[in-house]
Amino acid sequence: MAKEPVRVLVTGAAGQIGYALVPMIARGVMLGADQPVILHMLDIPPASEALNGVKMELVDAAFPLLKGVVATTDAVEACTGVNIAVMVGGFPRKEGMERKDVMSKNVSIYKAQASALEKHAAANCKVLVVANPANTNALILKEFAPSISEKNITCLTRLDHNRALGQISERLNVPVSEVKNVIIWGNHSSTQYPDVNHATVKTPSGEKPVRQLVNDDAWLNAEFITTVQQRGAAIIKARKLSSALSAASSACDHIRDWVLGTPEGTWVSMGVYSDGSYNVPAGLIYSFPVTCRNGEWQIVQGLQIDGFSRKKLDSTAEELTEEKALAYSCLS
Numbered sequence: 056m057a058k059e060p061v062r063v064l065v066t067g068a069a070g071q072i073g074y075a076l077v078p079m080i081a082r083g084v085m086l087g088a089d090q091p092v093i094l095h096m097l098d099i100p101p102a103s104e105a106l107n108g109v110k111m112e113l114v115d116a117a118f119p120l121l122k123g124v125v126a127t128t129d130a131v132e133a134c135t136g137v138n139i140a141v142m143v144g145g146f147p148r149k150e151g152m153e154r155k156d157v158m159s160k161n162v163s164i165y166k167a168q169a170s171a172l173e174k175h176a177a178a179n180c181k182v183l184v185v186a187n188p189a190n191t192n193a194l195i196l197k198e199f200a201p202s203i204s205e206k207n208i209t210c211l212t213r214l215d216h217n218r219a220l221g222q223i224s225e226r227l228n229v230p231v232s233e234v235k236n237v238i239i240w241g242n243h244s245s246t247q248y249p250d251v252n253h254a255t256v257k258t259p260s261g262e263k264p265v266r267q268l269v270n271d272d273a274w275l276n277a278e279f280i281t282t283v284q285q286r287g288a289a290i291i292k293a294r295k296l297s298s299a300l301s302a303a304s305s306a307c308d309h310i311r312d313w314v315l316g317t318p319e320g321t322w323v324s325m326g327v328y329s330d331g332s333y334n335v336p337a338g339l340i341y342s343f344p345v346t347c348r349n350g351e352w353q354i355v356q357g358l359q360i361d362g363f364s365r366k367k368l369d370s371t372a373e374e375l376t377e378e379k380a381l382a383y384s385c386l387s
């Protein structure tokens with residue numbers, strides 16, 4: 056029997072990530088090749104013509120799984136009945152703007168959209184925040200949508216996770232599919248800590264630690280980390296635009312694994328509400344290693360954290376604590 060369609064909201068759908076993401080969702084990349092979807096696309100009035108153009112292209116592409124498209128500039132209409140919300144819309148940093156100005160704009164957007172989601176989304180709606188500052192936007196959304204479970208509000212650090220897998224794959228000249236269990240700790244920013252201490256590679260003679268195969272701690276503890284931390288900036292420098300196809304693909308990975316589960320023995324990185332695990336302050340949206348089963352994520356427990364890693368986990372937590380204070384100061 057055919058499955059009921061799932062309603063997926065994409066905010067900022069007329070933007071670059073939106074343009075890459077909506078066809079992936081309509082093709083089944085996010086929820087599976089047997090899962091019909093209805094796309095809800097939200098953008099702001101200045102982008103409404105472009106948004107309508109995206110809708111026209113979705114119709115023209117005749118995606119078999121796509122059972123409907125709602126394209127609107129009305130947040131209530133966009134949020135009504137959605138099962139999954141991918142929050143890509145936001146205010147970009149413009150020349151001459153201070154960090155606080157960008158934060159202030161985005162915090163107001165996420166506060167307003169939190170209310171629309173809380174009142175109008177389907178029960179148990181899963182939320183993924185992509186727009187920067189992703190962790191703090193997600194935290195604001197959580198605070199202003201108190202009836203949505205904290206387990207259902209997450210932010211995207213899967214792109215950073217995938218970037219780390221990609222760097223190891225290139226360095227070792229192995230398929231990226233054979234590398235697993237890197238971790239992104241903390242903020243989706245240049246203070247994030249890409250950690251390979253538990254990562255492995257599948258080889259013909261079994262699974263081997265990444266550290267053993269790379270056999271170059273100097274590279275792993277310095278250049279590898281900064282390359283992943285700075286990759287977003289490197290893409291902007293090269294494209295004059297921020298990452299879009301990799302962000303869209305990683306957003307699909309995040310939701311797919313959350314809904315359908317992570318493979319046995321594999322974890323992924325997700326920005327989730329901290330419960331104090333690994334002595335990360337509770338009450339931040341912080342990226343942890345997680346496994347997913349039955350539509351729920353669990354933080355992987357019991358990993359050994361050495362002194363080098365401890366400092367890095369703490370410094371990205373400090374940045375998030377400061378961002379949280381800044382966000383609150385913008386609201387008062």
Ligand code: NAD
Nearest residue numbers: 067069070071072098102144145185186187189211214302
């Ligand atoms: P973009 O500027 O091309 O698109 C953003 C869209 O959001 C625009 O169409 C804009 O009109 C819309 N928008 C603005 N305010 C809105 C609102 N209140 N409601 C709905 N829509 C609104 O930007 P992009 O390249 O698609 O990037 C989107 C965001 O994702 C940025 O904040 C970017 O920094 C972030 N990003 C995050 C990651 C990550 O890994 N977390 C990766 C790449 C980009």
Ligand code: LMR
Nearest residue numbers: 187286287288290297298
């Ligand atoms: C990325 O990681 O590619 C983006 O978050 C960069 C940005 O600032 O949009």
